[in-house]
Amino acid sequence: MNALLAQFVAESRDLIEAASKALLDLEQNAQDKEQIDQLFRAVHTIKGAAGLFEFTPLTKTVHAGEDLLDTIRAGDVPFTSDVADVLLEMLDRCVDWLDQVEAQEALNEDAAAIGDALSQRLRALIDAPGIGAIPELSDAAPEDTALPWPDDVPALPVSGAVTLVTYTPSVNAFFSGDDPLRTVQSTPGLVWSRIVSPKEWPTSDDLDPFLLHISFRLVSSASQDELDAHFAYVSDEVTYEAIVSAGDAPAEGAIDEGLRAMAEQLLVSQRSLLASDQASPAEDHCTASVAVVLQRVAQAVSIELSPELDADNPRATIDQWMAILGAALRKPEPKAVAAPPAVVEEEQADEPETIKQTASPARANSHLRVSSERIDALMNLAGELIVAKNAMPFLAQRAETMDETGELVREIKAQHNTINRISEELQSAIMQIRMVPMSTILSRFNRLVRDMSRKLGKEIQYVVEGEDTEADKAIVDELAEPIVHLIRNSIDHGLEDPVTREASDKPRVGTIQVKAYQLEESVVLEVLDDGKGIDVDGVIAKALERGLVDQDKVNNMTRTDALQLVFLPGLSTKNEVSDLSGRGVGMDAVASMVRRLGGSISIFSEKGRGTKITMKLPLSMAVQRLMMVEIGDGLYGVPIDRVVESQKIKSSSIRRHRNAEMVVLRDRLIPLVRMRNLFACPDVEDNDILSVMVVDVDGRESGLIVDKFHPGVDAIIKPMTGVLSSYQCYSGTALLGDGSILLALNLREIIECQYH
Amino acid sequence: MTAHHNTALIIDDATTVRMYHRSLVEQADWIALEAENGVEALEKALEFEVDLILVDVNMPVMDGYSFVKALRTSDTLGQIPVVMISTEAQLVDKDKAFAAGANHYLVKPASPADITHLLTLLTVGEVQ
Numbered sequence: 001m002n003a004l005l006a007q008f009v010a011e012s013r014d015l016i017e018a019a020s021k022a023l024l025d026l027e028q029n030a031q032d033k034e035q036i037d038q039l040f041r042a043v044h045t046i047k048g049a050a051g052l053f054e055f056t057p058l059t060k061t062v063h064a065g066e067d068l069l070d071t072i073r074a075g076d077v078p079f080t081s082d083v084a085d086v087l088l089e090m091l092d093r094c095v096d097w098l099d100q101v102e103a104q105e106a107l108n109e110d111a112a113a114i115g116d117a118l119s120q121r122l123r124a125l126i127d128a129p130g131i132g133a134i135p136e137l138s139d140a141a142p143e144d145t146a147l148p149w150p151d152d153v154p155a156l157p158v159s160g161a162v163t164l165v166t167y168t169p170s171v172n173a174f175f176s177g178d179d180p181l182r183t184v185q186s187t188p189g190l191v192w193s194r195i196v197s198p199k200e201w202p203t204s205d206d207l208d209p210f211l212l213h214i215s216f217r218l219v220s221s222a223s224q225d226e227l228d229a230h231f232a233y234v235s236d237e238v239t240y241e242a243i244v245s246a247g248d249a250p251a252e253g254a255i256d257e258g259l260r261a262m263a264e265q266l267l268v269s270q271r272s273l274l275a276s277d278q279a280s281p282a283e284d285h286c287t288a289s290v291a292v293v294l295q296r297v298a299q300a301v302s303i304e305l306s307p308e309l310d311a312d313n314p315r316a317t318i319d320q321w322m323a324i325l326g327a328a329l330r331k332p333e334p335k336a337v338a339a340p341p342a343v344v345e346e347e348q349a350d351e352p353e354t355i356k357q358t359a360s361p362a363r364a365n366s367h368l369r370v371s372s373e374r375i376d377a378l379m380n381l382a383g384e385l386i387v388a389k390n391a392m393p394f395l396a397q398r399a400e401t402m403d404e405t406g407e408l409v410r411e412i413k414a415q416h417n418t419i420n421r422i423s424e425e426l427q428s429a430i431m432q433i434r435m436v437p438m439s440t441i442l443s444r445f446n447r448l449v450r451d452m453s454r455k456l457g458k459e460i461q462y463v464v465e466g467e468d469t470e471a472d473k474a475i476v477d478e479l480a481e482p483i484v485h486l487i488r489n490s491i492d493h494g495l496e497d498p499v500t501r502e503a504s505d506k507p508r509v510g511t512i513q514v515k516a517y518q519l520e521e522s523v524v525l526e527v528l529d530d531g532k533g534i535d536v537d538g539v540i541a542k543a544l545e546r547g548l549v550d551q552d553k554v555n556n557m558t559r560t561d562a563l564q565l566v567f568l569p570g571l572s573t574k575n576e577v578s579d580l581s582g583r584g585v586g587m588d589a590v591a592s593m594v595r596r597l598g599g600s601i602s603i604f605s606e607k608g609r610g611t612k613i614t615m616k617l618p619l620s621m622a623v624q625r626l627m628m629v630e631i632g633d634g635l636y637g638v639p640i641d642r643v644v645e646s647q648k649i650k651s652s653s654i655r656r657h658r659n660a661e662m663v664v665l666r667d668r669l670i671p672l673v674r675m676r677n678l679f680a681c682p683d684v685e686d687n688d689i690l691s692v693m694v695v696d697v698d699g700r701e702s703g704l705i706v707d708k709f710h711p712g713v714d715a716i717i718k719p720m721t722g723v724l725s726s727y728q729c730y731s732g733t734a735l736l737g738d739g740s741i742l743l744a745l746n747l748r749e750i751i752e753c754q755y756h
Numbered sequence: 757m758t759a760h761h762n763t764a765l766i767i768d769d770a771t772t773v774r775m776y777h778r779s780l781v782e783q784a785d786w787i788a789l790e791a792e793n794g795v796e797a798l799e800k801a802l803e804f805e806v807d808l809i810l811v812d813v814n815m816p817v818m819d820g821y822s823f824v825k826a827l828r829t830s831d832t833l834g835q836i837p838v839v840m841i842s843t844e845a846q847l848v849d850k851d852k853a854f855a856a857g858a859n860h861y862l863v864k865p866a867s868p869a870d871i872t873h874l875l876t877l878l879t880v881g882e883v884q
C-alpha cells in the first residue's frame with residue numbers, strides 16, 4: 001500500500017474513533033456544542049482526505065453525514081437517538097470500508113449500493129419537515145461522466161479527459177513484424193505507459209521466449225481519431241477507456257493548455273481579490289500579493305511586464321500588467337507557454353515517485369507514526385544491552401582475584417555504573433515511546449455499553465476514570481479483550497433492569513465504572529458495577545457440584561477466597577448461556593488472559609451492592625527485574641514486583657495447621673512453601689534460621705522457604721519452548737551476564753502445587 | 757544567477773492531505789513546510805521564508821479565513837500569495853476566500869495537475 005493511502009487509513013481510523021466518542025457523549029448531552037463541533041470536524045476531515053482517492057461510496061456517504069451534521073450544528077435538525085443510530089452506522093460502515101481498503105486497496109463491489117442507500121438515509125434526516133431545501137452535491141462529480149481514475153495508473157500531470165489504452169499484442173507479434181514497444185512509445189500525446197506482466201508466467205520449462213507474454217497500459221491526451229489512426233494495424237488488440245483526472249475542469253487538449261488555463265484562472269482570481277473589500281492595511285498587502293502573483297506568472301510563461309511597479313500607485317501598474325497578461329494568455333504563443341511545463345514534465349517523468357531530499361530546516365513534525373516493529377527491534381536491542389551489561393559485575397569479581405591494587409576492579413565497577421545508568425535511561429526512553437494511554441481502548445467501550453444496554457432494555461452509564469494512565473502498548477492492546485468480557489458480564493449478569501433497581505432503592509440508571517491507575521511498577525484496572533453482586537453460596541455450591549473443590553477446602557475458605565473460585569475453568573454462575581456474554585468465554589478465560597500477560601486478577605463482590613474486579617498488570621513486558629534465590633544448588637528468579645518482603649525466621653516459629661505450615665509475620669498469617677521439598681532436594685534440617693521470601697500471587701501472600709537470597713538482576717524472560725514448556729512451575733528462562741541460564745519461577749503454579 | 761529555493765507552507769489539519777500536498781510540492785522541487793492550523797502556520801511563516809501558502813478552510817484553533825486575514829495585516833508577511841483549498845465548492849465560499857484576502861481558490865481535492873501548474877506559475881524566478 002502506498003504511504004499516502006496507509007496514512008489515510010490510519011488517520012481516518014483515529015478520526016472515526018474520535019467521532020464515535022463525540023457521538024456517544026452527545027447522546028448524554030445533545031446540547032454540547034463542543035462535541036457537535038468535534039464530530040463535525042472529524043467527519044469533515046475524513047471527507048476531505050477521502051476525496052484524494054477514488055473511493056466514491058465512502059466520500060459520498062461521509063459527505064451526506066457531514067451535511068447532516070452541518071444542519072444539526074446550525075440547530076435546524078435536532079439530535080435524536082435515530083440520528084445517532086444512522087451516524088453510528090455510517091461510522092461502522094466507514095470502518096468496514098477502511099478494512100477493505102487496507103486489505104485490497106479498493107472497496108468491495110457492493111460498496112456503491114450500500115453507500116447510496118446509507119447516503120439516502122442520512123439525507124432523509126436532513127429533509128425532515130421544517131427544513132429548507134438542501135443544496136445538491138455541489139460540484140459535478142467527474143466520475144459520473146467518465147470512468148474514475150484507475151488504481152494502477154499513478155496521478156499524472158494532466159488535466160481533464162484523457163484516454164487509457166490497454167494494448168495486448170498478439171503472442172505471435174514477433175513473427176508478424178510488429179514492434180509493440182515502438183508502437184507504444186510513438187503513441188501520440190503519450191503521458192504515461194507501463195508494461196503489464198501476465199498474472200502467471202509459464203514455468204521456465206514451458207516458457208517460449210519467442211512468444212510475447214506482456215501487455216501495455218498507457219495514458220494519452222491525444223484525440224480518439226489520432227489514437228485510432230495510430231493503432232489502426234492492431235485495432236483488435238487495443239481497448240480504449242475515457243478517464244478523467246479527478247476534480248479537474250475539462251480541458252480541451254494538451255498539458256500546456258492546462259498551465260495556460262490555470263494562469264488565466266489565476267488572473268480572474270486576482271481581479272476578484274482586488275474587487276473585494278479590504279480594510280487597511282490588509283488592502284495594501286493584498287494589492288502587493290497580487291503584484292507578486294502577476295510577476296511570478298509572467299516570468300513562468302516568459303512574458304515581459306512593463307512598466308515597473310509604481311510604488312505610489314500600484315493599482316495602476318497592476319491594471320496595466322493584467323491587460324498585458326490577459327492578452328498574452330488569450331493568444332497563447334506556443335513557444336512561450338509550452339516551455340516551462342515541458343521542464344516540469346520531464347522532471348516528473350524521470351523520478352515520478354521520489355520525494356526529493358531538500359535541506360529544509362523544518363522537515364521535522366511534532367509527531368511521528370512509526371511501526372511498532374521498529375520500536376520492538378529497538379527494545380530488543382536495549383534488552384540485550386541490559387543483559388550484556390550484567391556481565392560487568394562478574395568481570396569485576398574475576399578481576400579481584402588477579403588485580404592486587406584493586407584499581408582495575410574499581411574502574412570496571414565505575415564503568416558498570418555508567419553503562420548501567422545509560423542502559424536504564426535508554427530502556428526507559430524506549431518504554432516511554434511504547435506507552436499509550438488506556439483511553440485508546442477504554443473509549444471504545446462506550447459503544448459496547450450503549451448497544452448492549454439498549455438491546456437488554458437496561459439503563460447503564462459508562463464511567464471511565466484515569467484514562468490517561470499509560471502502559472505498554474502490547475499490554476493495553478491485550479487488555480481490550482478481557483475488559484470487553486468483564487463489561488459484558490456486568491451488563492448481562494450484574495446490572496439489573498430499571499424496574500428491579502428502583503424496587504430495591506437503587507438509582508434507575510446502573511453504573512459501570514472502569515478505573516485505571518498506576519501502582520508502583522504495575523498498572524491496575526478495576527471494573528466496577530453497582531449491580532446485584534455475586535452470590536457466594538451459589539458459587540460454592542456450583543464449584544462443589546462440578547467437583548472443582550472439595551468440602552474440606554471450602555470449610556477453610558473465607559468468603560473472599562470463595563469468590564475467587566469464579567476464575568476456575570468450568571464454573572459459570574448463570575445457568576443458561578446468554579447470547580451476549582456467554583459465548584463460551586467465562587471468567588476463567590479472562591483470568592487466563594490476564595495471567596498470560598504476567599498479571600493477576602481478583603474479584604470482590606457484595607450481594608445487592610455490586611462487584612469489583614481488579615486486574616494488576618506489569619507496565620511493560622520487556623525487561624523485568626528478578627530477585628535471585630538459591631534452592632538446592634540452583635539459582636532461580638522471582639519477578640521483583642511479586643516480592644512483598646524477604647525475612648529470616650526461626651524454624652521454631654513455624655506453626656502447623658492441617659498439614660500446612662504457616663508463620664505469623666507481624667499481623668499476617670503466611671502459608672509457607674518449602675521449595676527444597678518441591679524441587680525434591682534433600683532437607684537441611686539442622687538449619688535453625690530459615691530464609692523466607694514473601695510473594696503476592698493474585699492478592700494472596702505466601703512464603704517461599706529458600707536457601708539463600710541473591711541480588712536482583714535485570715533480565716528478559718523468554719518463555720519456555722518445546723518440551724520444556726510443559727514444566728509449568730517455570731515461567732521462562734533468562735540469560736545471565738556470565739552466560740548461565742536462570743529459571744524464572746511461575747509462582748502461581750508453585751503455590752497451586754502446594755495446595756493440591 | 758542565484759537559484760532561489762522556493763518554499764511552500766501547507767496548512768491543513770488532515771495529515772493525509774498535508775502528505776499529499778507535500779509530495780506534489782516536493783516533486784516540483786519546492787521545500788514544503790507544514791502546519792496543522794492557522795496559529796501554527798503564522799509561527800512557521802514568521803520563522804521561515806515562505807513563498808507560497810496553501811491553506812485549508814475548516815481547521816480547529818484558527819481557520820483558514822482568520823489565518824489569511826491575520827496574515828494580510830502583517831507588513832512583512834502580508835504580500836505572500838495565498839491559495840485556499842477547501843472542500844466547499846459554492847460561489848459564496850469562493851467569495852469568502854477573496855474577502856479574506858486569498859489570491860486563488862481551489863476545490864478539494866485539488867488535482868495533481870492543478871497544484872503542479874500553480875507551483876510552476878508561482879515559482880519565484882531566478883534573481884538576475
